[in-house]
Amino acid sequence: MSPTQTQRAIRGRFLDIQSIVVQASDIAEQVRYLEDGLLITQHGKIIWFGPWAEGQQQLNNNVQIEHYPEQLIVPGLIDTHIHFPQTEMVGAYGEQLLEWLNTYTFPTEMQFKDKHYADKIAQFFVNELLKNGTTTALVFCTVHSESVDALFExxxxxxxxxxxxxxxxxxxAPEELTDTPESAYHDSKALIEKWHGKGRNLYAITPRFAPTSTPEQLERAGQLKAEYPDVYLHTHLSENKNEIAWVKDLFPEQKGYLDVYHHYGLTGERSVFAHCVHLEDAEWDCMHDTDSAIAFCPTSNLFLGSGLFPLNKTWEKQVKVGLGTDIGAGTSFCQLQTINEAYKVQQLQGNKLSAFESLYHATLGAAKALHLDDKLGNFNIGKEADFVVLNLKATALQQLRQQRAKNIEDALFALFTMGDDRSIQATYIFGEKAYEQKN
Known part of the structure; x- marks a missing residue:
């Protein structure tokens, strides 16, 4: 019997959001908190979830129970936008988006033609995700097919x-990092056939952003999306004002930045656009009408000076949104740190971001943005068993602060404000422990 066929039992404090909501004010009603709960998994999926007192009789006689009485267990954290080849260039100094790409990003990405090098960084990258409690991510590779193989492997x-x-x-872009409309189409098609739906791997058609693709290449990307409707589309949109002006110069026949993608058939229910800091009203309406999604990347937007994302607008316009770390313009793999900065971005706009809304955006809301809320995002029976064990008292300061926590919401907010990778006690993937912090 393989490990995922064995029944697993996790006991402890559990917190999740039970169902999708349409307004931030509705989230509190969907919060599910079990002071002493039990999660049972088998074949990598959740087969029972509820109070410990009710669940004991559900257990097989020989099941070993993993008990986390002091910790808090939440669904796996989901990163809706991150670049694995930029792992080694986090914290590159002094530039805004376009200069940053030319000065730091492109030279770094050239190395990924070497499969052995790509393998090394891919292993580091996946381990770093697990160490930070991230169980699912939507990831940019490089122009090289070798980088995709390395990451999925x-x-x-x-x-x-x-x-x-x-x-x-x-x-x-530098010649070493460019393809052609034809080679991009054929290489992407081959990678879709090789990886999409193999195990838990899923593929995303990935034009970097409109300025680095000719109309002919965007047309080929749209052709791929039409040919493989269950494949994702992942790109950047309206991150920086100079970038937006550049797009208008390059595509004068289109009504705006998003209209470039829409014109080539690249919007839709599995299309995720990173940043969207400076969308116009018509673009917000197009995002809603096409069921496209946004990745909100606060640490990156602050680091590159791109602007303040209007998170409240996603509720007003009913546009799907998840959190993204955007390594390496983003400054931390940790979604706890991402939430910390998201709160501050909202404060600067006169808005409040509650702990429960933050949890929603990092779990079930992000799963919805990725069209995976039937599989991920909470502890509902039948979903895939990805979850994280959080230590709310990982440092002396956190321990002192948690003593003052009035309730679970206050405790969670303090964790989001002060937490980092030290707060991740364990990460479970498909019912199996994939990472455990060494004491």
Missing amino acids: AAEQHQMRLIAGKVMMDRH
Whole structure:
């Protein structure tokens, strides 16, 4: 019997959001908190969840129970936008988006033509995700097919659900990082056939952003999306004002930045656009009407000086949104730190971001943004068993602060404000412990 066929039992304090909501004010009604709960998994999925007192009789006689009485167990954290080849260039100094790409990003990404090098960084990247409690991510690779193979191979070792794809880029980049409309189409098609739906791997068609693809290449990307409707589309949108002006110069016949993607058939229910800091009203309406999603990347937007994302607008316009770390413009793999900065971004706009709304955006809301809320995002029976054990008292300061916590919401907010990778006690992937912090 393989490990995932064995029944697993986890006992402890559990917190999740039970169902999708349409307004932030509705989230509190969907919060499910069990002071002493039991989660039973088998075949990598949740087969029972509820209070310990009710669940004991559900257990097989020989099941070993893993008990976390002091910790807090939440669904696996989901990262809706991250670049694995940029892992080694986090904290590159002094530039805004376009200069940052040319000065730091492109030279770093050139190395990923070497499969051995890509393998090394992919292993580090996946381990770093697990160490930070991230169980699913939507990931940029490089223009090289080798980078995609390396990442999916590393994820497969843990049966980890990753969505990733080869960058499509045929202009405004170094020659070593460019492809052509034809090669991008054929290479992406081959990678879709090789990886999409294999185990828990999913593929994303990945034009870097409109300025680095010719109209011919964007047309080929749209052709791929039409040919493989269950494949994802992952790109950048309206991150920086200079970038937006550049797009208008390059595509004068289109009504705006998002209209470029929409024109080539790249919007839709599995289309995820990173940043969207400066959308116009018509673009918000298009996002809603096409059921496209946004990845909100606060640490990156602050680091590159891109602007403040209007999170409240996603509720007003009913647009799906998840949190993204955006390594390496983003400054931390940790979604706890991402939430910390998201709170501050909202404060600067006169808005409050509650702990429960933050949890929603990092779990069930992100799963909805990735069209995976039937599989991920909470502890509902039948979902895949990805979850994280959080230590709320990982440091002396956190321990002192938690003594003052009035309730679970206050305790969670303090964790989101002060937590980092030290707060991740254990990460479970498909019912199996994939990471445990060494004491």
